[in-house]
Amino acid sequence: QVQLVESGGGLVQPGGSLRLSCAASGIIFSRCDMGWYRQAPGKQREFVARITSGGSTNGADSVKGRFTISRDNAKNTVYLQMNSLKPEDTAVYYCNTFWMSGDYWGQGTQVTVSS
Numbered sequence: 001q002v003q004l005v006e007s008g009g010g011l012v013q014p015g016g017s018l019r020l021s022c023a024a025s026g027i028i029f030s031r032c033d034m035g036w037y038r039q040a041p042g043k044q045r046e047f048v049a050r051i052t053s054g055g056s057t058n059g060a061d062s063v064k065g066r067f068t069i070s071r072d073n074a075k076n077t078v079y080l081q082m083n084s085l086k087p088e089d090t091a092v093y094y095c096n097t098f099w100m101s102g103d104y105w106g107q108g109t110q111v112t113v114s115s
Helices: none
Strands: 003-007 010-012 018-025 034-039 046-051 057-059 067-072 077-082 091-099 102-105 109-113
Touching (some): 018 034, 018 109, 057 067
Parallel strands (some): 010 109
Antiparallel strands (some): 003 018, 018 077
16 A cells, blocks of 8 residues: 655754655655645645656745755655754645545654744
8 A cells, every 4th residue: 555654853943954754655656746745733734845756846935945855766755855944834744645546645744943
């Protein structure tokens, strides 16, 4: 079955960096577009960044210039490098893909930006 497992979250001070990872299984990873979303307490889940199977990327305006999405097809893993973190980046971050008519999500990893 399809599994997406996020890791790399934690507590970081404002201005700091984190790199999230999402390891995928049960899919032909190289053929899948992959996305990162986040959900802050009391708010709806929102789009963060996406990378296509061909390597094209796009991101939300709120993270442009600070976050970078990338992928390693040999490791079936998508990454989110987060720099210059702000308190408003605090959220649970989720990995997402759409495969064989199914929409799949990981369990999420908590990112907390606080001094």
